[in-house]
Amino acid sequence: MPQVRVRFAPSPTGPLHIGGVRTALYNFLFARKNNGKFILRIEDTDQTRYVEGAEDYIMESLRWCGIVVDEGIREGGECGPYRQSNRKEIYRKYADLLVDKGHAYYAFDTPGELETLRVEDEKNGNTFIYNAAVRSKLKNSLSLDAVEWNARLDRGEPYVIRFKMPEDEEVDFDDLIRGHIVVNTSTLDDKVLFKSDGMPTYHLAHLVDDYLMKISHVIRGEEWLPSLPLHVLLYRAFGWEAPLFAHLPLLLKPDGKGKLSKRDGDRMGFPVFPLFWPYGETAKGYREEGYYPEAFVNMIALLGWNPGTEQEIFSMNELIDAFSLERVGKSGSRFDPEKAKWFNHQYLQKRSNSQLAMEFREFLREKGFHIDIVRLEMLVELVKERVGFVRDFWAQTDFFFKAPEEYDQEVVRKRWQENTATILEELKGVIQGLEDFSPQSAEQEVKLWIDSRGYNMGAVMNPFRLVIVGALRGPHIFDIISWIGKAETIARIEKGLSLIGKK
Ligand code: GLU
Numbered sequence: 001m002p003q004v005r006v007r008f009a010p011s012p013t014g015p016l017h018i019g020g021v022r023t024a025l026y027n028f029l030f031a032r033k034n035n036g037k038f039i040l041r042i043e044d045t046d047q048t049r050y051v052e053g054a055e056d057y058i059m060e061s062l063r064w065c066g067i068v069v070d071e072g073i074r075e076g077g078e079c080g081p082y083r084q085s086n087r088k089e090i091y092r093k094y095a096d097l098l099v100d101k102g103h104a105y106y107a108f109d110t111p112g113e114l115e116t117l118r119v120e121d122e123k124n125g126n127t128f129i130y131n132a133a134v135r136s137k138l139k140n141s142l143s144l145d146a147v148e149w150n151a152r153l154d155r156g157e158p159y160v161i162r163f164k165m166p167e168d169e170e171v172d173f174d175d176l177i178r179g180h181i182v183v184n185t186s187t188l189d190d191k192v193l194f195k196s197d198g199m200p201t202y203h204l205a206h207l208v209d210d211y212l213m214k215i216s217h218v219i220r221g222e223e224w225l226p227s228l229p230l231h232v233l234l235y236r237a238f239g240w241e242a243p244l245f246a247h248l249p250l251l252l253k254p255d256g257k258g259k260l261s262k263r264d265g266d267r268m269g270f271p272v273f274p275l276f277w278p279y280g281e282t283a284k285g286y287r288e289e290g291y292y293p294e295a296f297v298n299m300i301a302l303l304g305w306n307p308g309t310e311q312e313i314f315s316m317n318e319l320i321d322a323f324s325l326e327r328v329g330k331s332g333s334r335f336d337p338e339k340a341k342w343f344n345h346q347y348l349q350k351r352s353n354s355q356l357a358m359e360f361r362e363f364l365r366e367k368g369f370h371i372d373i374v375r376l377e378m379l380v381e382l383v384k385e386r387v388g389f390v391r392d393f394w395a396q397t398d399f400f401f402k403a404p405e406e407y408d409q410e411v412v413r414k415r416w417q418e419n420t421a422t423i424l425e426e427l428k429g430v431i432q433g434l435e436d437f438s439p440q441s442a443e444q445e446v447k448l449w450i451d452s453r454g455y456n457m458g459a460v461m462n463p464f465r466l467v468i469v470g471a472l473r474g475p476h477i478f479d480i481i482s483w484i485g486k487a488e489t490i491a492r493i494e495k496g497l498s499l500i501g502k503k
Pocket residue numbers: 008009010011043202206219220221224
């Protein structure tokens with residue numbers, strides 16, 4: 001196999017959708033797997049759609065995901081520049097080459113004239129297509145005589161260069177995912193290759209760049225499949241060998257009906273972008289929602305590709321090892337926001353307590369709590385299993401940091417008996433007398449006392465938990481009191497007694 005060179009070629013028109021991140025990821029995995037190169041090319045030839053900040057956003061998204069670019073606008077490389085607006089001079093030559101070879105022509109029809117034709121056709125129930133059937137009636141270098149169109153060029157009249165789509169020809173080609181495809185050219189139009197503003201269109205620019213950048217495989221979204229016959233014909237027109245193509249399936253809404261869009265995310269409360277998008281209409285990002293990049297990457301890797309085994313958790317290196325285009329499906333993959341959370345939970349469980357303690361410490365600092373890291377490690381261990389995101393540690397442990405302000409009234413009603421206050425007073429004395437305040441020793445002593453007094457376990461432990469936590473939730477009660485300490489335990493019993501009091 002010749003050297004594998006693949007590219008991710010986003011247009012900087014806004015934040016990068018997770019579908020785009022998946023395309024980048026599959027290209028990257030494919031490159032690494034085959035000892036190839038992964039190229040990032042910025043396709044900004046449509047200046048009307050250019051959005052400030054999008055280019056940096058794309059690069060930061062890839063960096064966050066651990067998708068390493070080998071050649072690109074920052075990395076450089078032998079086939080640069082890697083931003084199309086910096087390659088402007090290159091494209092004209094190739095458009096002219098096609099005109100010289102008779103595969104393209106100048107067209108002078110104004111946007112207004114074309115619009116009139118479109119509207120007229122629509123009125124008659126037809127769709128206007130600029131192709132072999134009508135081009136001889138329009139204003140172009142095929143219909144006008146040479147003196148006339150040359151004069152128009154000399155006068156500097158605006159024009160575009162269009163591809164001369166062959167009439168009624170079968171084009172056939174292969175896609176690594178879709179298989180063999182045959183299309184009749186009569187369904188295709190004479191696409192504009194070069195615009196009147198002096199810029200190439202996507203069709204010409206990406207193809208020339210893929211050729212000059214020696215791209216071996218074009219791996220991109222399914223939305224480009226309808227353009228593939230044109231691209232194949234362009235390669236033939238230039239006399240170049242085409243790269244291999246792989247068109248990735250769509251990412252679908254959670255209900256499977258249609259393409260996943262930002263609106264689905266807004267409606268259902270999940271992000272469809274890797275990072276927060278801060279400009280104009282802002283958008284949520286996985287990073288800021290507390291996802292680990294490894295979990296995010298693992299999740300998107302499995303949207304369209306499957307390893308053929310039951311394995312679900314993959315590190316980047318494992319993905320590289322396992323990835324192949326043969327195992328990318330044809331049908332769209334449904335996005336499941338719950339599964340995304342599941343992945344983060346899995347990755348959080350794999351982190352060490354000290355890592356998690358450090359992450360949680362940052363969160364607590366913002367809340368004004370400064371807690372010793374060793375104590376936080378103990379805490380993390382106690383509740384880790386119930387936590388899917390670092391911020392969830394707070395909901396699971398808030399009562400470690402502050403005494404309850406209120407008590408679950410349902411529990412008060414059901415569990416606070418006539419003798420509860422007396423029992424808790426006694427329990428306070430037992431706790432006061434404890435020398436060793438480790439969870440095990442405290443538990444042992446308290447249980448001995450319960451037995452000796454003949455109390456019912458629940459009659460003691462439920463109100464005890466209520467005054468310490470405020471509700472019947474949280475980890476083992478002796479782990480909690482040992483962590484908050486004897487003085488705080490006693491203070492909370494007292495507070496509970498005075499606020500709930502006798503019944
Ligand atoms: N610039 C195109 C896009 O934004 C690239 C398509 C391709 O990979 O050829 O999707």
